[in-house]
Amino acid sequence: MEYMSQEGYDKLVAELKQLESVELPRVREAIAEARDKGDLSENFEYHAAKREQGRLLSQIRFRQRVLEFARVIDTKRLGSDVVGLLTRVEMTNLANNAKMTYTIASPHEANLREGKISIKSPIAQALLNKKVGDVVEVRVPAGVQKLRIESITL
Numbered sequence: 001m002e003y004m005s006q007e008g009y010d011k012l013v014a015e016l017k018q019l020e021s022v023e024l025p026r027v028r029e030a031i032a033e034a035r036d037k038g039d040l041s042e043n044f045e046y047h048a049a050k051r052e053q054g055r056l057l058s059q060i061r062f063r064q065r066v067l068e069f070a071r072v073i074d075t076k077r078l079g080s081d082v083v084g085l086l087t088r089v090e091m092t093n094l095a096n097n098a099k100m101t102y103t104i105a106s107p108h109e110a111n112l113r114e115g116k117i118s119i120k121s122p123i124a125q126a127l128l129n130k131k132v133g134d135v136v137e138v139r140v141p142a143g144v145q146k147l148r149i150e151s152i153t154l
Helices: 006-036 044-068 122-127
Strands: 002-004 070-072 088-093 098-105 116-118 135-140 143-153
Touching (some): 006 070, 044 070, 116 122, 122 135
Antiparallel strands (some): 088 098, 088 143
């Protein structure tokens, strides 16, 4: 089972609809056009279109599987006293006093540009179920970081 926000669920549904209703028909049309050109054994356009179709079908199946096991979390039922899924955590790196703010998200919603880190990441794993003021040690590729939790919000 995969827990996610309503926003993440809606985004996956939109991506799936785009793939099924726009991208897949476009590729099928390209396959039909390439097939009309004759000999398929040396037809580059045909083979490229078939590879593209396989890639699209794989993406469609993946999204269908994720949505099949997805459960949308009701944010009204979440508390903001401890770090958990969909909470926004502001913390300070004690080594250099750098402030960071991340939202703990499902792996399918993780996007560092938006400040969303996967709940399966080392930082999120170390922060889970911690409270404001707690200091956690996180083992990252660069070594061990000490982080102090400054605030937790939804």
